[in-house]
Amino acid sequence: MTSPTDSDVTLIGLGLMGKALAGALLGAGHRTTVWNRTAAKAEELVAQGALLADSADSAVTASPVIITCVSDYASLQQVLTPVADGLGGRVLVNLTSGDSAQAQEMARWTEKQGGIYLDGAIMAVPPTIGTAAAVILLSGPESAFTTHQSTFDALGTTAYLGEDHGLSALYDVAGLSMMWGVLNAWLHGVALLGTAGVNASTYTPFAAQIAQETVGWLAGYADQVDSATYPPDDATLDTHAGGMTHLIEESERLGVNAEMPRLFKALVDRAIAAGQGGSSYPVLVEQFAQPRATSR
Template identity: 75%
Template sequence: MASQTNSDVTIIGLGLMGRALAGALLTAGHRVTVWNRTTAKAEELLARGALPADSATSAVNASPVTISCVSDYQSLQQAFAPVADELDGRLLVNLTSGDSAQARDMARWTERRGAHYLDGAVMAVPPTIGTAEAVILLSGSKTAFDSQRPVLDALGTATYVGADHGLSALYDVAGLSMMWGVLNSWLQGVALLATADIDASTYTPFAVRMAQGTVGWLAGYADQVDSGTYPPDDATLATHAGGMAHLVAESERLGVNAELPRLFRSLVDRAITAGQAEKSYPALLEQFGQESRTS
């Protein structure tokens, strides 16, 4: 790590998230240097004891570890282009949202400059930063992660997901897919029950029970996926297909949007055509490994 630093950590990017990150580090008692393209956004943090930097370069030079949190990777490249020669021996923790390829490219870029790199995904909104509720996924060098635990733990629940720098971004989108899957399925049910004048609050306790029951199957289904065997211990894909046909028909008859039920059914139909009818639900995974179809 580089020497002659005067703070523990530098934050580059003081938007909504960057200010929350810097604020949490100050609350935890760290010496924090901050830099933002628009300098006015640093004022509140400076009043709380953060140290100012007059450029991204001097900000990076102030600490052994820099946390970046700007809009996107294009912004990140613009912010770090002048800093490239200063990174040698330092650690960059990048919490800017992006995809796995961007994370791996950034890792190569920093490593070519002799720096260590952790890529992160913030699974939280700014007001929760600094609390256990704020999950921060990090991937890259485990040694770098372990060396910065006091800093990373001050931001929330710092969770190491693996050495491949693309993993944080992949966990990020996988988690979002889980979230939207649950939300859209809940809304489908709300719309169906509304046709019988059942309001969302009346329906929702049942929806929660169904969702929790389903989540309880996942660990066993994961074992099936990992072993590549799909014994139909509970229900076959053919049985699921029958239930989905009811969901599609009921939605269409009641004038409720049937796109989501039709998607469910088309995936299962394809699996059945591929000879999977007597297997358990996760055999459908094969359909997720294929290029998406437009028809």
């Protein structure tokens, strides 16, 4: 059984990601307590030097910092609610995936128990944990982040986003939107070129070049969004609309699913109907900012 001064950090949740997190902490020399509902999952970590808590209560009280990585917020509450009294004065760092509202509610709950809450998001896969390639987003009280940053840095490249506990979750889903947008666009291109016998490997260098060039536009487009001015320095929405029509027609002619380019065109059409046809592409942020499509 562990006691309140046994370790530097506790890791609760030993799935693939939790094991990787605990391994990185141990590798960086942190005295680490681990706990999981299925104790057998801790055997490899114990062999590496981890301390195994015999209960969730002893896991929480073993360290000044408790890092959690479980399946969802409901599971997190099931683990922590019975041992809430032990959170007083401790920093709870939650790396469980969820949304910003859940993060903010968890912060309020933790603070009621006398604890300090940091919410986080892991932008990495388990094998990269502990390397610079693993990005760990954290939000909440800056003083808690600063005090324990050396612990967090053992997990990867940490990025502190601000006091709002929900920011990590928002960055997480925004990043996923970016990821799926790129992957789906690439797959649509793969399907188009496949009709001409061009395989994915042949197409991909060209696709990567287009993606990299597009990324180069983002900083300038961000300035337009932040200033809410959209000068058509490169092309107008009217021009983009014409290209999208060609993409839709070519996809349908070749028997390739055109739902994605039709969505692009629907957003552009609404902006044009609102009198923004002469603006640059980033003006579409006003369409994304609407809770739902409006009929005109």
